[in-house]
Amino acid sequence: MxxxxxxxxxxxxxxxxxxxxxxxxxxxxxxxxxxxxxxxxxxxxxxxxxxxxxxxxxxxxxxxxxxxxxxxxxxxxxxxxxxxxxxxxxxxxxxxxxxxxxxxxxxxxxxxxxxxxxxxxxxxxxxxxxxxxxxxxxxxxxxxxxxxxxxxxxxxxxLPPRHLENGRWELVKTALVLGDLAWATELLEDGLVRPLWVERALAHKAGVVHRDPRESGERRLLNLGHTLGHALEAASGYRLLHGEAVGCGLLASCLLAETQGAKPFPREFIERMARRLAPLAAEVAPWEACLPLLHRDKKARAAQGSAGELPRTEIHCILPRPGEPAIQRLLPPEAWAEPHARLIQLLDPEAVRA
Ligand SMILES: NC(=O)c1ccc[n+]([C@@H]2O[C@H](COP(=O)([O-])OP(=O)(O)OC[C@H]3O[C@@H](n4cnc5c(N)ncnc54)[C@H](O)[C@@H]3O)[C@@H](O)[C@H]2O)c1
Known part of the structure; x- marks a missing residue:
């Protein structure tokens, strides 16, 4: 076709x-x-x-x-x-x-x-x-x-099952960029991969890339989950696969959106994501390892502070919203600290209590 x-x-x-x-x-x-x-x-x-x-x-x-x-x-x-x-x-x-x-x-x-x-x-x-x-x-x-x-x-x-799961997270990303919670939920509950999902992801990406081929605006939305994701991937010494790291980044992005005042995702959805990501808990690097990597993110830029202040780092972050398309916001790397802590807690509550 x-x-x-x-x-x-x-x-x-x-x-x-x-x-x-x-x-x-x-x-x-x-x-x-x-x-x-x-x-x-x-x-x-x-x-x-x-x-x-x-x-x-x-x-x-x-x-x-x-x-x-x-x-x-x-x-x-x-x-x-x-x-x-x-x-x-x-x-x-x-x-x-x-x-x-x-x-x-x-x-x-x-x-x-x-x-x-x-x-x-x-x-x-x-x-x-x-x-x-x-x-x-x-x-x-x-x-x-x-x-x-x-x-x-x-x-x-x-394709080995781990790599199928790895690709699934880029599909979940598309669903969350669109704000399609029903599709994201379906992607998370199913063990199979449906060609229709690939079709939807390709059609969506083709539209976005055509409107913004050089990533100066709308295409940045496709980086949802990738800011913290890239930091986690590198900090794990690439033991986390790209899609796995993006999956962790997606969950953290849902939590970040909430800290930024967006409508929270249903608790059941957050828990569903966390259950699927839980096997990766041991590879999720501590915050101290992620912060320097966030400062060096490709999408980071220096924002001029007020007079006399040193320039601050800002990153184009993508915030997903249930039922609505994701939005972009410029945030300092430190904004990820709390979502990162909650991510660790959700993936491995026992380790946090120990
Ligand atoms: N250009 C972009 O827009 C874009 C977007 C997302 C990710 N990426 C890049 O994609 C890369 C990850 O790609 P990937 O996850 O496909 O990994 P990969 O290319 O490393 O493939 C994963 C593994 O599966 C094997 N393999 C490939 N097809 C197979 C098959 N049909 N059956 C059995 N084994 C098979 C490969 O040899 C490899 O060992 C990263 O480097 C990432 O940066 C690029």
């Missing part, structure tokens, strides 16, 4: 069950895929160009160093400007492959064939490509939208 996207949207978006070779590029192309996906790609009878690269993928190696041999390989083929790179894998692979496509010959076309739930519902779409630096995640990158996104849900059959 081809999803309806806004007129002039940079990417064609397909959500299908079984992969379909007819959606591969018509002209010359090469493949850059996550090694884990090679058996499934072959089993589906999909073609592989002679110069295909199947590479091991890990969040630890999401760096520029990983990308350079790929660029050298393409230069040796040689891959011409009119060729398309087909990226097959999760968010790490699609972020890096999109970046490599942006860099090679100052930009060749690419297609995203995401194979994790997180990449299907979020990372594969929107044109943000990137790599990590020692100082933080995704600190280098380029906006380079894929010409086509092909999400084949059959690929999810081999």
């Amino acid at each position: 081809r999803l309806a996207t806004p007129p002039g949207f940079a990417s064609d978006v397909f959500l299908i069950a079984a992969p379909d070779a007819a959606l591969l590029p018509e002209g010359p192309w090469t493949l850059l895929g996550d090694l884990q996906m090679r058996p499934a790609w072959r089993a589906a009878g999909l073609p592989e160009p002679e110069h295909a690269l199947w590479v091991p993928v890990s969040e630890r190696e999401k760096t520029l160093t990983t990308v350079i041999p790929w660029l050298e390989h393409w230069a040796r083929i040689p891959l011409h400007r009119e060729a398309t790179v087909v990226a097959v894998g999760g968010g790490v692979l699609t972020d890096l492959a999109g970046l490599a496509a942006a860099l090679f010959l100052r930009g060749v076309a690419w297609q995203a064939w995401p194979t994790t739930l997180l990449a299907m519902a979020d990372a594969g779409l929107g044109g943000k490509t990137g790599a990590d630096l020692d100082a933080g995640k995704n600190l280098v990158g380029a906006f380079h939208a894929p010409r086509r996104l092909v999400a084949c849900t059959d690929f999810l059959a081999t």
Whole structure:
């Protein structure tokens, strides 16, 4: 099924069950895929160009160093400007492959064939490509939208349950950005993953990205849960997966919104989120480890204090509201202290009492 996207949207978006070779590029192309996906790609009878690269993928190696041999390989083929790179894998692979496509010959076309739930519902779409630096995640990158996104849900059959759960949190994020409490609740009570949810997330992201491709306004809403989430992810030494950290960040964001005077989320909903996140309790870093990371957040900026005062740090924070779309607010990093403390308490009440 081809999803309806806004007129002039940079990417064609397909959500299908079984992969379909007819959606591969018509002209010359090469493949850059996550090694884990090679058996499934072959089993589906999909073609592989002679110069295909199947590479091991890990969040630890999401760096520029990983990308350079790929660029050298393409230069040796040689891959011409009119060729398309087909990226097959999760968010790490699609972020890096999109970046490599942006860099090679100052930009060749690419297609995203995401194979994790997180990449299907979020990372594969929107044109943000990137790599990590020692100082933080995704600190280098380029906006380079894929010409086509092909999400084949059959690929999810081999995805480990932890990674399915990881992607679920980006779906919960979409529901909370929309203020759709019923959908968020459904996402939290179900063990299954429904293609309709991926469709809703993709359609929503396509609309937002089309209206604000460079994240100067509305697109910031998609960072809901990511401010504290990124800090928790880094502070855990990346033992928390991206989506897991976002899940903790979402719960803390619901609590932050309340401290900022928004209508509180129903207690039952907060407890439902906490139950789902409870297995991660041991990886949630203490506040002292999060605060310096919040100060260095990509979205942090210096706000001028009144005369004689030192500049303060402010971060664009996203506040979810039950039944209403999320809103943006500039807040100091310290605003997260209380929601962080409540998050820890909700995830592991025993540890707090001990
Ligand atoms: N560009 C964006 O807008 C955006 C948005 C959200 C997240 N991200 C990025 O996405 C990355 C996380 O992506 P991810 O969660 O997909 O992780 P990932 O790419 O590391 O994939 C998770 C694991 O699953 C394996 N795998 C992939 N597909 C599989 C399948 N179908 N069956 C079995 N194993 C499979 C991978 O080899 C890997 O071990 C982060 O680096 C994050 O920064 C980017």
